[in-house]
Amino acid sequence: MNTRLIRQTLAAATAATCLWAAGPAGAEPLKVGFVYVSPVGEAGWSWQQDLGRKYMEQQLGDKVKTQYVEDVPEGADAERVIRDLAQQGNKLIFTTSFGFMNPTLKVARQFPDVKFVHSTGYKTAPNVATTNARFYQARYVAGILAGHKTQTNVLGYVGAYPIPEVLQGINAFTRGARSVNPKVTVRVIMANSWFDPGKERDAALALLDQGADVITHHTDSTAVVQAAEERGKWAIAYHSDMLKFAPHAQLGAVTHHWGPYFTKEAQAVLDGTWKPDQVWGGFKEKMVDVEGFGPAVDDALKAELKVKEDAIADGSLNVFAAPIKTNDGKVVLAEGALDDKGLNAMNYYVEGVVGTLAKQ
Template structure:
């Protein structure tokens, strides 16, 4: 009581309360790879940095990198919630169930999970239409290959990766009916050694254009060394392979991070399922190589514009899978819910679905 009277006399209590009321809003991030992967986690982290810059001191952020999917993820997400983060973004598919479990235990914290499909009262989901970028990649690969063999380095057999392989293949077939895809799975998001081995194994089989759903520039570097071509993943990877690089499909998460944080702060947040793509400027084609033939450069730009405007929608039927079953009826375009459940290869891909 004496301390309170003294503080009142000095006019400090109101000041202390005001300072407490103005504590920065805290946002935590969980990354599956290192922020220096030059791919997926690198771009999520760049979005985090843009978020802090946008709010000019009113928002503070923290992150944990290299978090394995599973028990480690649950532990890290729990710690971020216990540490007083108001909003937590978990940025890999394998964080889905851990995020859901922690969200139930911390109902006053808002959670957002990237690429998943499970939501609750305080848990939303968000994703990029990466298949749009893969469609443009497939167009370029189909036009650039001289052997008619395109290699695809897959990370994990999940809907996002199946969607993107299918999208790239369907696009390639529109410009090159003779093209075939060879797929190697590395069962990792970021492992430069495995990615290099996969790239070389594919090139040893006659592949002369590489696509990837992994996060390091290793496949591009391997292609550069052997005089082949490749497309960069998630960020602008052109400087790693000046000759081999066709273009990169770049992710930009900043607009979503800023918008979502603003909504939580303002009390207008509602958990939903958000997908961003070309038309949202959250996905872009970066650094088209000047060494490409003029017709390839023109086709890349036209295809981008057509997807952005809605003229092309990659998953519009009829689409048959490689077991002969119609998976998208004529005239139907897969909804986001249906896109999140793709677990098949399109007709023409000869590989079996890995289990």
């Protein structure tokens, strides 16, 4: 990671990674900081988070003044960056990666008058809220797309870490694919990083070598879709639409949309009504989508996918409805559907995933 860049950011508010959107003179704007785990770049997780920041600016205008720091490693560096943003007068700080959870809580205790929102975590405090998107809902629909398009019946998945958020996506993708094509199997390689284009590319190529003809990822760069483009195979992008990086390979993209949520949180701080809520939104809340369809996806298939999206949104289709079995035959759920507690404790692969999950 670019630790020199981070040190520069901590040394001065004018560092290159900190961009300000200042309003006109007059009423003091709410200063809002963002911490990104990877470079903003042109696509991916941090890119999509930054689109949310820009949306918030557009909606609230001179009521807010925003700052961000990109490419921040999880751990001690994150704690320093978060503390620096609080010391600079930011009264609302969004920390946008799972590994920022404990650093956020630690800094929040030191700055009780600052509001914090942590993405993808599960721990709150009097001044710490959490948010997440139900990525797995869109993953299920993307799995249906992959299940229809595969010819080898082997799908590939580049994961980041074997944590519940990632496992939800892998398992939902597999269940979606097998709902239309029971012959499908999904092979997984963990990159053990959120953003490492070299590792992501190597994992993607290895999966293609194992016979996968549709690959997807839970990592931040465009490396996976670009590998599929080079090999003449299919890909489903993640976080943001990556069609311009894989114009022939991309079947579609699972995307996340943060702007309205960021705007709501900032407005609540301005109004004095902010609460340390836990928000987990999916298709119903329009926090996830499947879009960016490539030329290989016809209108009939798009319509089928839309029906599934609507069914998930209205609750008539539950991605993790019983029966649920692990890939070694253990019954996880015989009836009903997984609740949020069960989703957040997920530590297994479902039927159809090839391989063994390392014990955590």
